[in-house]
Amino acid sequence: MAGVNASARILARCDGRGGTSLPVLAGEGPLALRRTRGSGDTAQVTLVGAMSGPLGGDHFRIRAEVADGARLRVGSAAATIALPGQHKEPARYDVQLSVGAGGALHWLPEQLISAGGSELSVHTCTEVGASGRLVLREEQVLGRAGEQPGRLRSRLTVRVAGRCVLDQELDCGPGAPPGWDGPAGLAGHRAVGQLVVVRPEFAERPVAARVLTAGAALFPLAGPAALVTVVAPDALRLRAVLDEALAELA
16 A cells, blocks of 8 residues: 655735735645635635645645735644654655746745654755745754654755756755764754745845854855755754744845
8 A cells, every 4th residue: 555645736826906816725635725814915825734744655745836926925734744654665745836927925834843763855846937036944853852853855946037046955864874963964953944035136135145143054045045044953943043034034
């Protein structure tokens, strides 16, 4: 018996009245989508986990498309926990995001927790059109309280106006290449996160690279974009640093 295969899709479009409509909002199995109260011209969607997972052998897919000029904010109701399952194959979680010209997407899910004994590969691929805006946050927590982490491979790719501005991969946990937890890697930290902000203004005024605080740094990307990368001892500290960076950049 194979693992669970589940897909979800969101399509946001301008509604012609100064707001954003959601003509497509569909999820299946563990990927339940709910429209929640937005603000102004921005539609808001919350991902509600209807089942545990992903478990070994599962394959989840989420696609969110923001059409030209539309505005969408997506969050999740709770953390996602990668768990071991009956199947020995790794679980997969693929996220595909696109933002049209003049559109805006805030992609702000809760943490991904890699529980002991699990194995998960995540790939988030994002395409942002000319004059599009993006705020994307990723947070990974290695293990629940008092346990060793599972194996986690996480790749993040961002393209702006057809140009790749970021393509990075994290591989950690049992079986990962040597050094993942050494001084040049996570250095004993158990929470790691990234914040990508794309704003047209950065083309004229790129951010300056600098250290934000211990374990956190800000970098300009090759385009109208910026990256914040953080390692922290726990999820609470990780979120606090990312929130401070987001308030400054966006």
